[in-house]
Amino acid sequence: MEACCKVCVTGASGYIASLLINKLLAKGYTVHATLRDLKDESKVGLLKSFPQSQQKLVLFEADIYNSVDFEPAIKGCQFVFHVATPLIHEPGSQFKDITEASLAGSKNIAMYCKRAGTVKRLIYTGSVVSASPMKDDGTGFKDVMDETCWTPLNDSLAYLFHDAYVKDYVYSKTVTEKYMLSCGNDGNGAGLEVVTLLCGVVGGDTLQSFTPGSVRICISPITGNTNGCKSLEFVQQFLGKIPLVHVDDVCEAHIFCMESTSSINGRFLCASSYVSLKEIANHYVLHHSEFTVNQEYADGPKKDMKWGSTKLFAKGFAYKYDTKMILDDCIKCARRMGDL
Structure with missing residues (x-):
């Protein structure tokens, strides 16, 4: 299949997408990759440095804020990975915020997938922030966190958002995922299949020339990065604990969902660990004593929340990286980049 199969990856230069493209090229797929510029x-140089890029990589210029540009990239492809997501709103655009921009872009991408007539499966890179187990009134958590959980988009959660950026991101990923799922077939094998992969906090090394933002968040208990620590605290408050996943497992999960020979639809949580901030801090205390960890995090509460997601396992996917490996690779990455 790989030798004659074309796939499209949006947001090609990002942390997840760049590694995904590298893996797809190594497997023999022809990749249509989109970049904003x-x-x-x-x-461009990063993507063209990958083995097989000269023969198998085609670059397209496309932007979520002008999503008509995605049609040429999608045309002729059998699978589409929609990884791109707006993070900072572009003032003066036709959209009022990143939620409007993300939704409009995703609507066009889904439409182009159907119009192409060749796309079998659309795989959307979602976020666990759209699956909070928080009760609708914000008074507490459900018993487990799994794919049945949907973040309640109402004022009951307003106290958790430490800034407008976080709220915008949560709303954007939740609203967009719901729309993407509505574009899929009903499981009867006819029409476009849509998979949403809700990734946890992504750690590990990178092909990029800088330390990715999510890696900086993972190591914030030892760097003292205030915004990173606030992000970990928010995720814990919002999801009960912190779902962690290695970037390599994320990419392998995307490819696994693409290569599935049986019909596959719906949402899948993607995280190999579900840990507290206390557990993350104590990992650094125990295994990386050369760093000073804020005692406030090491002594923090450990909530008794359960991870109930087994859908990827049931399909046959297996994670390779546990908590220790994820956090250790975050440190390795930051050291290599000169940030530790």
Whole structure:
């Protein structure tokens, strides 16, 4: 299949997408990759440095804020990975916020997938923030966190958002995922299949030339990065604990869902660990004593929340990286980049 199969990956220069593209090229797929700016030599250079890129990689300029540009990239493809997501709103655009931009872009991408007539499966890179087990009134958590959980988009959670950026991101990922799922077939094998992979906090190494933002968040208990620590605290308050996943497992999960020979639809949580901030801090205390960990995190509460997601396991997917491996690779990455 790989030798004659074309796939599209949006947001090609990102942390997840760049590694995903590298893996797809190594497996023999032809990749249509989209970038916001083909004149950005650092991003284009990264993608063109991958083995097989000269023969198997085709770059397209496309932007979520002008999503009509995605149609040429999707045309002729059998699978589409929609990884791109707006993180910072572009003032003066036709959209009022990133939720509107993300939704409009995703609507067009889904439409182009159906219009192409060749796309079998659309795989959307979602986030666990759209699956909070918080009760609708914000008074507490459900018993477990699994794929039946949906973040309640109402004022009951307002006290958890430490800034407008976090709220915008949560709303954007939740609203967009719901729309993407509505575009899929009903499981009868006819029409477009849609998979949403809700990734936890992503750690590990990178192909990029800098430490990714999510890796900086993972190591914030030892760097003292205030915003990173606030992000971990928010995730714990919002999801009960912190779902962690290695970037390599994320990419392998995407490819697994693409290569599934049986019909596959719906949402899948993607995280190999479900830990407290206390457990993360104590890992650094125990295994990386050369760093000073804020005692406030090491002594923090450990909530008795359960991870109930087994859907990827049931399909046959297996994670390779546990908590220790994820956090150790975050440190390795930051050291290599000179940030530790």
